[in-house]
Amino acid sequence: MDPNLRQRIINEAYKLFISKGIKHTSFCDIAVAVNKSKGAVMHYFPSKNQLVNTVIENCFFPSSALSPEMVLLADKEWSEFIQNYKNPIERAIHNFPDKQDKIGLLHYMQFISSANEYMSEFPQKYQELLAEEQRFLFTVISKTITKHNLIVKDIQTFSRQSFEMSIGNTFLKLISSK
Known part of the structure; x- marks a missing residue:
């Protein structure tokens, strides 16, 4: 065999x-x-559920998680960080086995929608992935604010907005690419 x-x-x-x-x-x-x-x-x-769970655990979540490259970016200047940062959606699409080009976002959305149906703990694990990302961005933004003596009223809100803006930009880039 x-x-x-x-x-x-x-x-x-x-x-x-x-x-x-x-x-x-x-x-x-x-x-x-x-x-x-x-x-x-x-x-x-x-069973199909067993296969789906294995694929999600072994392929999808690892490709969406913070990579060593992203972690190393945390020590770079803010402009370089922002230029090279990829959020979990971009990382997953970038790591798809067959490059999806312009329809990667549609495939991503289809995949996570179906994953919810086949893996009962998917929503919780996906939220954990996003929470880890949020903590990472909070740390990066906190260091940047401290380093440059910036005044930000609520770092948590600012980091959440940065994350949401990144995801919004991902959608904009992927749906408007020609």
Whole structure:
């Protein structure tokens, strides 16, 4: 038996879940993608929920999480940080297995919508991801404010607004790209 088959199934399922949607991807689709039988896929993942949960845990969340590059950016000047910062949505889309170009945001939205249906703890884990991002931005902004002796009335609100603006810019960039 192929020692890498389980990982290949996960990788191919992620590609298919992004391009076709979780709902519209069958075990047969995944079997074809890995050149194995449906039974071989089901040997590793007896249910679609189990496969979806594994893909989300092993592919989606790691690709959305703070990367070492993002953490290193925290020590850069604010202008460089802002120029190179990627929020979790941008990171996930950037790390999609097949580059999605102009429709990456649509695939992302479809994926997280379906993930909510297949993984009961997805909303909580997604909120934890966003909360971690918020804490990271709070730390970066706090250091910048201290370093430059800036006066900000409420750093928490300012960092939340920065995060929301980043996400808004992501949507604007991705829906207006030609």
